[in-house]
Amino acid sequence: MSTRPSYSNNMDIEFRNVTKHFEGVVAVDNLCLSVKRGSFYSFLGPSGCGKTTSLRLIAGFEQPTQGELFIGGASVVGIPSYKRPVNMVFQQYALFPHMTVSDNIGYGLRQISPKIDKLEVRKRVDEALEKVRLSGYGERRIWELSGGQQQRVALARALINRPTCLLLDEPLAALDRKLRREMQIELQTLQRDVGITFILVTHDQEEALSMSDEICIMREGQIIQSGSPQELYDQPQSRYVADFVGKTNFFSGTITEIKGSKVIIETGSNEILVGTQAKGAIPLVCGSKASVAVRPGMISLSALGETKKSDRISIHGQIMNRIFLGENSEYLINTKGYGEVMVLSPKSLESDNESFVPGDMVSLSWSPEAALVLGDV
Structure with missing residues (x-):
């Protein structure tokens, strides 16, 4: 734009x-x-x-x-x-x-x-x-x-x-x-x-x-x-910018409700996600196609069953791959209903004994404020 x-x-x-x-x-x-x-x-x-x-x-x-x-x-x-x-x-x-x-x-x-x-x-x-x-x-x-x-x-x-x-x-x-x-x-x-x-x-x-x-x-x-x-x-104003600048997870769907800056999307697998509209972006309208964009570094990983804050978006998945990057570990996780999700976990939150390995079932969570809803441009 x-x-x-x-x-x-x-x-x-x-x-x-x-x-x-x-x-x-x-x-x-x-x-x-x-x-x-x-x-x-x-x-x-x-x-x-x-x-x-x-x-x-x-x-x-x-x-x-x-x-x-x-x-x-x-x-x-x-x-x-x-x-x-x-x-x-x-x-x-x-x-x-x-x-x-x-x-x-x-x-x-x-x-x-x-x-x-x-x-x-x-x-x-x-x-x-x-x-x-x-x-x-x-x-x-x-x-x-x-x-x-x-x-x-x-x-x-x-x-x-x-x-x-x-x-x-x-x-x-x-x-x-x-x-x-x-x-x-x-x-x-x-x-x-x-x-x-x-x-x-x-x-x-x-x-x-x-x-x-x-x-x-x-x-x-x-x-x-x-x-x-x-x-x-x-604050990318379009999916193109979010995809071009840094790594991003996208969850595509249809906007079902807009309350101020809060936007609710229903994905193709009938899952519900909540996010906020990016500042300066073209205004979104109900019924239009859009994507929820979440940066890998904004997603937290935990073992299934661990207590999480109730105000966070939470989904489950299985770790498919882990790449050690020095200060961070990059995980690729297969989730039901949301496809493959990338997570960047800081080394400070892991130890050799507590890091996850391929095959582990995990919980992924993020704050609704960390999710941007972008028009599919």
């Missing part, structure tokens, strides 16, 4: 009804959004949703078919990429292997006309190296660096021209999981240190959730929902 944003002087990027066609294909469809100055903003979505096209429109590699695009309050429609106050870090970094680290970082400065004094270039290169924690690496060759170090060189090269915005096109995709997490923290720290707007394109929900101040979730060229990571995780 796209909500038209309000525009003000503290916005670095503004899309106003921007549409982009490619030979009859609508890649971006009437996009309206604004990015606050100094924020870490992410476009999140599957391949083909329009996120990369949106980034390329900001960079100037593409021009809108219609609509207006502003950077720092100035229209950039028709302005070529090299005249825009933005720089981009690509997935493959695009570093020059025949140059030293310092020469790579200072390349953009040396292209500016009139020429910048060599001592000034040297000074700014050294400052950039310090910012990305590569002081002393200036004379090394690119092939002598690790993947994480190469990524930092690419960041330094993009930042040295002091752009209004830094554009990141899936820059961590080629890194292994541990290094990717380290670089996520470094990017966050760097963004706070330099104080400029970072705009990230990614299909990795964990990456977007962990790094962003605001996330724009896209599908088929449109914004489905935007907000802070916590808002998107705790």
Whole structure:
């Protein structure tokens, strides 16, 4: 669900009804959004949703078919990429292997006309190296660096021209999981240190959730929902967003009663479930199809027969599988009338002697407030 944003002087990027066609294909469809100055903003979505096209429109590699695009309050429609106050870090970094680290970082400065004094270039290169924690690496060759170090060189090269915005096109995709997490923290720290707007394109929900101040979730060229990571995780406005951001259990059925924010659903197996409507979602109506969404971490497990609070939703099932994830255990449970349910149980609630194993019959329970009722969109 796209909500038209309000525009003000503290916005670095503004899309106003921007549409982009490619030979009859609508890649971006009437996009309206604004990015606050100094924020870490992410476009999140599957391949083909329009996120990369949106980034390329900001960079100037593409021009809108219609609509207006502003950077720092100035229209950039028709302005070529090299005249825009933005720089981009690509997935493959695009570093020059025949140059030293310092020469790579200072390349953009040396292209500016009139020429910048060599001592000034040297000074700014050294400052950039310090910012990305590569002081002393200036004379090394690119092939002598690790993947994480190469990524930092690419960041330094993009930042040295002091752009209004830094554009990141899936820059961590080629890194292994541990290094990717380290670089996520470094990017966050760097963004706070330099104080400029970072705009990230990614299909990795964990990456977007962990790094962003605001996330724009896209599908088929449109914004489905935007907000802070916590808002998107705790209050998804559609089944699509709940399914895309994090893991979720869905129980589908028909709405039989609505009392304020409380919604009652009857499932296909004639079971009754209670939940609350998500804030900002399209209002639900009785008789319509909907889904109750419950996050795996909001469900508690207990042995059959244990006393439970009467105000909690409770169902029974048999454990089919258990995956040990370190701090958590992930259970897959087959329930009568509700299908397979995933539960994420913290290690602090288990011990080696008390954790459940496949074949155990268990009780699953959750608070009605933890269940969101979402339209099947």
